[in-house]
Amino acid sequence: MQRIHRVVLIALLIAIGSERALARPLTPAENKLKVVTTLGVLADFARAVGGDRVEVEALADPREDPHFVQPRPTLMKRAREADLFVELGMGLELWAQKVVEGSGNPRIQPGEPARVVASTGVTALELPRELSREWGDVHPYGNPHVWLDPLNAKDLAANIARGLEAVDAPHAVEYEANLKRFQEQLDDALFGADLVKEVGGKMLTRVARQGRLSAWLAEKGLTGKLGGWLARAAPLAGRPVVTFHKSWVYFAERFGLTIPIEIEEKPGIPPSARRRDSVVELMQARKLRTVLHEVFYATDAAEYLAKETGAHAVVVPIDVGGEGGPKDYFQLVELWLAKLLESESAAPPAK
Amino acid sequence: MFQTLLAASFAAFPCAQDPSAAPRPTADGPARLEQLEKRLADLERQHSTEVEELRAELERLEQEAARARSKPPPQSASVFNPGITVFGNFLARTDDRPVFVDDDPSAERVDDRFLLREFELDFRAAIDPWADGVLIAAFGAETPGDFSAEVEEGYVLLKKLPLLDTAPAGLKLKVGRFRPALGRLNTIHLHDLPQPSYPRAVQTMLGAEGFVADGVAGQFFLPSPGADDVLEAHLALLDGGNLPIAGGQSASQLGKLARVQWFRDLAPGKDLAVGVSAWTSDTDHALYGLDATYRWKPAVAGEWRSFLVGLEAFQAELDDPALASSPAAFDVWSQVQLERNLYLGGRFDRAEDLADERLVTHTLGLYLTYYTTEFLRFRVGYEHTESDLDHLDGLDTGLFELNFVYGSHPTEPYWVNR
The missing domain is CATH 3.40.50.1980 (Nitrogenase molybdenum iron protein domain)
Incomplete structure (x- = not known):
């Protein structure tokens, strides 16, 4: 029993000693x-x-x-x-x-x-109606x-x-x-400062969440006053893009894009050759211009699709920070829009 | 209503109470007035549209609330049941000669068999704000259909210490039955190993299924110099039995285990862990371990590419005339990820016999692993053994392993990421 006491005592001393050693005097930053x-x-x-x-x-x-x-x-x-x-x-x-x-x-x-x-x-999108691993991750x-x-x-x-x-x-x-x-900065960036000043960010947020911003603005005679990211993204409204993973559903909903197909057959399941071919067929049939792709996925499939269809692989981060990456959320959204607009405004695929 | 508010606002304006305090008219007075009027008009417009929208919103919410009230509550007390996961492991092997349980020629043969090796039932849940509970029941078979049940792990993990606001050095306590941190691979369950079986070094020194013991274990941080370095210590008091080198020891004789691990982030996506472990008991037996693992997994496309290399070595000091005095064993293993779901691995083992350290067995294995997802794994392997023990010398074995997981176990990274 004495040995137990000794071991427990030593362990406690080490733990307390470590804690003391780690507890340095606080600097203003700390x-x-x-x-x-x-x-x-x-x-x-x-x-x-x-x-x-x-x-x-x-x-x-x-x-x-x-x-x-x-x-x-x-x-x-x-x-x-x-x-x-x-x-x-x-x-x-x-x-x-x-x-x-x-x-x-x-x-x-x-x-x-x-x-x-x-x-x-x-509010979550894509809440599964049935929970089963058959649907992937x-x-x-x-x-x-x-x-x-x-x-x-x-x-x-x-x-x-x-x-x-x-x-x-x-x-x-x-x-x-x-x-x-x-x-307020987000409201200004999304809707444009003038519209926010006139109508209020809360009101715009509520109507945008209900998915009727365009109709509401038209009804109020304010369509021309929409600014910010939503105005910049206007040329993207209704444009179909292909994505690798189901990461972009919230972005697509806000900016009016459609995602007719993902490269992954199911979330987390890598695409088979047959899957890639069916994505190629759809892209060719609908002349899709953009494959939107997160920076952390291997780009083989996106490059294959780009090569087969003449579309552009838009490879972007979805997080903030890192060397050369967007410094904050505002820069991140700016980057997404700039890259998408560039890809969608390019000539349609020849193939 | 808006007009009333407006009137009240003007009434409250200081000028209305004390005319002498009113600012004197200035040259920009009309412009300022115009500005204020415009602002007022903006506010009025905002207000009326908001009221209008709020009325519509209120109506919608009332309808929604009525619908929600008519539904039963979505959860029941069953949400407090533990998360349950089932792990299954199947092995088929073909050998060029008879192979026996525990390499003991007097035991039953296991060569050329299909074998459902193991089923594990994993139950876990929070017990209260201070502790989590884990119970892992294993049903294992060494020969087809001959299952035996055991509690592989069953412990309480204390996340917070009662009466203390902070944990000294981040101390975490585990009480119950568990896999002690004696080496790197011992804490990993059979179904999570990067090869179809525990290395011969582990099997020889810690047991065919590794070392499992009842006791108390504490893990805490030691001072380490920088943000990229971590020193951690594990201390455990264990019951004495259940270790091959302590065959004659009574379970009531106390075993003590200490481990210190140094972990370093070498660069983004590259890290190294080095651990030293020591186990002693009330008898004069002791076991020392050294292990190292290097991992490479880049941030970009890290699910497609990775590399692991590991080493584990043990040296025993045995005070028993029936056993060798200081048998040793080691294994070196590696795994390269070829693409998202495909891994190529290899392992070299060397183990001295516990009874006679001059009798040495080497095994070289190569393994190809394919995951459909992290829940289903296929693995084929080939192992060649050379040994001073006649029944093992020159043994060639082909292996096929199937591993599956289902239940509440969340989507976990592959082994390389764990």
Whole structure:
């Protein structure tokens, strides 16, 4: 029994000693709340809402598939000191729970106020009617790529603000003000500042969510006043594009694109040669110009389609950060629109 | 209503209360007035359209609420049931000579067989805000149809320590029956291995199915210099039995295990883990382990390309005249991802016999693995063995393995990503 006591004592001493050694004096930068997010976009929203009061770090490499990030010990170490942990949820980052478990940080365990699921309350598309692996890598809570719609970005930021307020109540007013400013910037960017000034961002958001923005603007005689991303994306309305994975449904809905087919036969299932041929047939029949493709997937299939049909493979990131990548969410949406407009305005495929 | 609000706003305007405080007219007064009028008109328009829209929205929501009230609640108490997952593993083998259970010529033959080797039932759920519970029941067979059931793992994982706001050094405690962190591959279940079986080094030193023990284990961080380095320690107190090198030991004799692992992100997509482990018991037996794993998986197209190489070595110190004094064993293995679903792997094992360390067995294996998805895996392999033990020397074996997973187990990355 004495040996047990000795071993337990040594273990405790090591643990406490390690903790002391790791606990350095705080510098001004370290007095900030440490926010750890799974994705770069969430980090960007947290910076916008937290302002100078937060120090934010994203765990995933923005060039990496957010479904399959390796839950490495280095990520666990970063999460260990988090005051707030933000994940998107909806089953996108299954690795996040492993990181949290490995971190040994009790503050960010599920159900704690410092654990934020940013997609809470966001209306999901593609909720499966039947849950079966026969449908591939289906997400039980619906398609999780919600941040590709700027209107959802406002909700994600709001949930992050709720989390910051929960762990830092004395500065709640500041977070609310930052959130309001960020949401207004998003409204201006999406609808154009003049229209927002005239009608109000809330009203436009509500009507856009109901899918009747164009009709409503026409009814009110405001069609010509639409600006921002939606005005820029007007030439894309109704244009069909091919995508690799079902990542773009929210983006397509907001900007009026249609996605007649994905290269993947089912989510997460690589395309067979027969599948690729059927995509080629459809693209040729409908003279499709664009294959929209995330940067983290191998581009073989997209390049094959481009070669066979004369369409353009538009390979873009869907996250913020990284060397040479978009610095913030605004740049990310700008990039998507610029690349799509460039591809769609090019000459139609000759084949 | 808007007019009333407007009137109230003007009434509240300071000028109305104290005319002397009113600003004196300036040259830009008319322009300012015009601006204000325009702003007022904008606000009026915004307000009326909002009211109109809100009325419509209210009507829609009332209808929606009425519909929702007529439906039963979507969840029941069954949502608190644990997540259940089933793992199945089937193996077919062909050999050029008789092969016996545990390589013991007096045991039953297992060559040239189809064998449903294992079924695992995995139950897990949060117990309360402090702990998660895991129970993994395994049904295994060494010869066709001869199943035996055991609890492979059953433990409580304490995520938060009662009465403490923070966990010292990120301490996590595991209490129950589990696979102790003795080496790298021992913590991995059979169905997740990058080869069809545990390496001969693991089988010789830790047991045919690896080392499983009852006890208490703690894992915590040690100070490490930079953001790219992590030092972790595992300490465990275990019951003494269930390890081949401790064959004569009573389960009541305490086993102690310590492991320190250094992990480093070498560059984006490249990392290295090196671990040292030591196990001792109340008898004078001891087992030491060294392991290293290098992984490459690029961010871009990382689901299509990856490379792993690993090494694991063990040295035992045995204080038993019936056993060798310091037998050793090691294995080196690698796996290259050829495309999204196809992996080529190899393994070389060398193990000294626990009874006589001069008797050495080497095995070289090559494996080709194809995943339809992460839930279904086909693997073919070839193994050649050379040994100082006559019944193993020159043995050639062909293997076919089928592994499947179904249940609540989420979509998991492939082994290389775990």
